[in-house]
Amino acid sequence: MGVVPDDTMNLHSALNDVKRSRGDSRRFPGERRSTAGLFSGLDDRLVHVAPDGSVRDYSYPLSGLVGIEQSRFGLELEGGDGDDVDWLEGGEQRYVGDTAVVETTHQLDVGTLVQYDVTIGRLHLTHFELELEHELERERKRENADDDRAHPSIHACLGFAPEGRVGRTGQLRHDDAVEIYHDRERDFVAASTPLEVDGQIPPNFEELLDDEPVELPRPDADGRYEETSLSPIAMLEVALTGERPSATIATLLTGPTDGDRPDALERVRAGVADHADRTAVLEAGRSQARQRFQGADGESDESALGGTVHDLRPLCLLRGPNGSRIAGPEFDPFFRYSGGYGYTWFRDDAEIAAFLLAADRRADLGLEEWHRRSAQFYVETQLEDGTWPHRVWPHNGEIAPGWAHGRLEAGTDGVDYQADQTASVAAYLATYLRLVDDEDDDVRSALVAALDGLDDTLGDDGLPERVQNAWENMTGRFTHTAATYLEAYAAIARAPIDDERRERAADRAREVYEGLDLLWAPDRECYGLRLDDGDLDDRLDGSTFALASAHLEYDAVADLDVDENRLSRLVSHFETAIDGLYRDPDGPIEGLARFEDDPWRVRDQGEPKIWTVTTAWGAHAAAELSTLLADHDHDGADEFDDRARGLLALVEPGGTLRRAGEYLPEQLFDDGTADSATPLGWPHALRLATATALEEADRSDVDAAADEPAAQD
Incomplete structure (x- = not known):
């Protein structure tokens, strides 16, 4: 209509x-x-x-x-x-x-x-x-x-x-x-x-x-x-x-x-x-x-379907016939306390699509039609400059009211743009093209245009320019945005497109990889939240968990490699961030806050609320980092495997952060009261991807143990 x-x-x-x-x-x-x-x-x-x-x-x-x-x-x-x-x-x-x-x-x-x-x-x-x-x-x-x-x-x-x-x-x-x-x-x-x-x-x-x-x-x-x-x-x-x-x-x-x-x-x-x-x-x-x-x-x-139905069902509830998803049911129709949830954000949607693709390949969930429709929706909604807008109406793909449509506003400086959304879609399209359908020319054309859109907003120092962040509450040059660029460029470098553009994407990935050094906070031994007018904001931020997937993708590109110094920094960062954001209040729940000093929707609660997104994201990042460390024979792999399983237990079916219908609400007060969008799609997809990854790792361990006597013979 x-x-x-x-x-x-x-x-x-x-x-x-x-x-x-x-x-x-x-x-x-x-x-x-x-x-x-x-x-x-x-x-x-x-x-x-x-x-x-x-x-x-x-x-x-x-x-x-x-x-x-x-x-x-x-x-x-x-x-x-x-x-x-x-x-x-x-x-x-x-x-x-x-x-x-x-x-x-x-x-x-x-x-x-x-x-x-x-x-x-x-x-x-x-x-x-x-x-x-x-x-x-x-x-x-x-x-x-x-x-x-x-x-x-x-x-x-x-x-x-x-x-x-x-x-x-x-x-x-x-x-x-x-x-x-x-x-x-x-x-x-x-x-x-x-x-x-x-x-x-x-x-x-x-x-x-x-x-x-x-x-x-x-x-x-x-x-x-x-x-x-x-x-x-x-x-x-x-x-x-x-x-x-x-x-x-x-x-x-x-x-x-x-x-x-x-x-x-x-x-x-x-x-x-x-x-x-x-x-x-x-x-x-x-x-x-x-x-x-x-x-x-x-x-x-x-x-x-075992436990997967508890995640597939809410993800399907939030999904329209064209494959796009709302972030969550619209609980604040007058936007009195939020910016609204009944829209398709390309960040959330593409991340969900990527997690579902990964889970499907591990567990054979039969979601090929879901993947295809997601890719087609992104092709249809891409802007002429190769980027994607802030948010759209899922029922028709038209631009929805928002505050980050800077790429559509003539004469603006482009700050009101969430560049990580374009990067997330580009990473999904590259992976879709490589793993699902390498003959889809519409997706290939969209991916090539997305590479131009990413390049247009990448600074000379290897970091994305000043934009809005994933939480949509500040501007700056963010670690999370840089991580999504690193993953997108690396994914494009692996995609079945022409050699010239693949090489260009690999070169850009190296630039971002090196540019991340500007966001390192040596006193806290972690990556900061953002650069703000040249000053490093070293607060811990759950969105920096994107660094794990980004480096794992980067490490998979031919001629690119995560060096020992970067591995040590990643280990230090994730130990600091997970421990620093972890909250175990006097109540029935525990989990990860969104970022340090987060004031949103706390009412009279003195501390930031626990978010299911960051808790599930922490579990997924720990699992990804464990894989990366194991690939490099780093002795920290087991530590992060344990961390992944501990965080995953909080968002598993039956976990303390689950609510009616095994839903994951976006946030919870310390007394366990659920708040905000319920169910929220993003943590459900994260949970599913993490669970299938750890199950796959367990199967590999069993197979390796079964083969060990034969190897000794």
């Missing part, structure tokens, strides 16, 4: 959250958090299911459609006038096997209500199944033996936000379905059993300004039909029928290219008809998982 949605509906929800969260030392008021609950949606619709069973769309970045902004479900045992509804609160949640089917179990006074949610394409299915206590069930059947209409029912209050609107929306009630619409976006609801529909009036100005939040459902509309017909909030009563009372509710999001109204109605009706029972809903989720996760049979609760 390409139209940024209006924020009026989000504003209503944000104001409610401000009222609920005011004074909470671990919440930033006005956000739409996903730190609790689980997501469904492996295509271009992303739906969050909270522990109370309420569903909410985080779909706009991936599909250009907004969908459900708020919802609530309740159970009425006998149906009727809605005065005796047991509104659902907290439930127990899990994923069903390898799928993205979310199971939420609600323990009620009358029995157990199990809810299954799965998102297939732009269709979301919510299936309810009720198991009453035996005595209550017998009594219900006895009392209603002659009344076919006496069924338990689900009451669903669904607040949609077509194009983000709370005003200027409309409802069309099609007998067995409801349509909420504004202009380009039309959202539909249907059920597998008899359905009754009523409207809800949005909050008025006085209620929005009141001290208390406005809860759904709203009071009765008092017959104000015209207002409920102009509201994005629908109230549904859905009968639970059958021997084991059950029903499925479906919602469908559509845009201007998704067919006309009759076609959409047919699709949503077919959705509930084809998934009217638990078996059909679960099979839909299993079929989807088989298509998205190669090798997953989805036939039992035992994961066919």
Whole structure:
């Protein structure tokens, strides 16, 4: 669609959250958090299911459609006038096997209500199944033996936000379905059993300004039909029928290219008809998982993919059909406390793509289509000068709002540019061309242009010019940026392109390798964070962990070699950085901070927060450095292998930094409270790459041990 949605509906929800969260030392008021609950949606619709069973769309970045902004479900045992509804609160949640089917179990006074949610394409299915206590069930059947209409029912209050609107929306009630619409976006609801529909009036100005939040459902509309017909909030009563009372509710999001109204109605009706029972809903989720996760049979609760599914699933949730990924679910729609997360950053995305490629080659995960789509997306979004912009909308690749589009701004000095993003993409494309498809001429052309883009921002001293950093909070000449340039140039020097450019890339790699000496802090025996107007900022920075992969790639280039002095510096740097950033507070967690004196989102906490990105990055870097040291017969290899395994344990499935659904949130407070984007894609990809690397090393050790007696003979 390409139209940024209006924020009026989000504003209503944000104001409610401000009222609920005011004074909470671990919440930033006005956000739409996903730190609790689980997501469904492996295509271009992303739906969050909270522990109370309420569903909410985080779909706009991936599909250009907004969908459900708020919802609530309740159970009425006998149906009727809605005065005796047991509104659902907290439930127990899990994923069903390898799928993205979310199971939420609600323990009620009358029995157990199990809810299954799965998102297939732009269709979301919510299936309810009720198991009453035996005595209550017998009594219900006895009392209603002659009344076919006496069924338990689900009451669903669904607040949609077509194009983000709370005003200027409309409802069309099609007998067995409801349509909420504004202009380009039309959202539909249907059920597998008899359905009754009523409207809800949005909050008025006085209620929005009141001290208390406005809860759904709203009071009765008092017959104000015209207002409920102009509201994005629908109230549904859905009968639970059958021997084991059950029903499925479906919602469908559509845009201007998704067919006309009759076609959409047919699709949503077919959705509930084809998934009217638990078996059909679960099979839909299993079929989807088989298509998205190669090798997953989805036939039992035992994961066919082992621990990898706990990383592949969130990475697929965040991924659009064109292969691009959002950094994380958009939890701060007004950018009150952050710069937003529902975009594709080329740094994060290309790093994830590279880690997935490495993991796939080690563990045969069947992700060839993922790699191909990533490469094609980078080709399509490259700028004319060979670089990549700050961030784009994943659903169409168009430039998204940002503060680092300096290469697009005429007459600027170029400082507002994140050069590491271009370097990360270039490194991936070079590796893709070498390992996956050396006949892809589009990728080859993009890589050649990227080499020019890198050269254009490389200083005469071998360091990238002054730019923004990976954390997007300062400018300078960064160790991390230099490391990404070193890796990109080395990868290009190994790629199947013409000899002249390969030699040029190797020469540039030598220049950066030597230029890194300018960033060495002899007093701390580590590489500093940046050069700032010629002065060395020697703070420890987790992004400098990129030095390990960069030097391993450099060492693989013919005629290039990491010398003994550099190996000693790398050992010293990583010992200093890992130990210096490590935090073990009085709480349930431990791990690595982002950089020294990091003040971001700490609230009243005195120390920097622990980040899953830097913890997983530290594990990956330690494993890479161990490999590099072993290749040079350096006696520090075992030390860093141990460090890698120790850090990896913190982000492994079941590790102390994991949260619901085995998600890795971006950050955690010292008391273990998750914060910011959840799940975040980058640490999941790092975790997967590190785990497969260490497993491969273990297999090599076993093979070597098995061969040893034969060698002695």
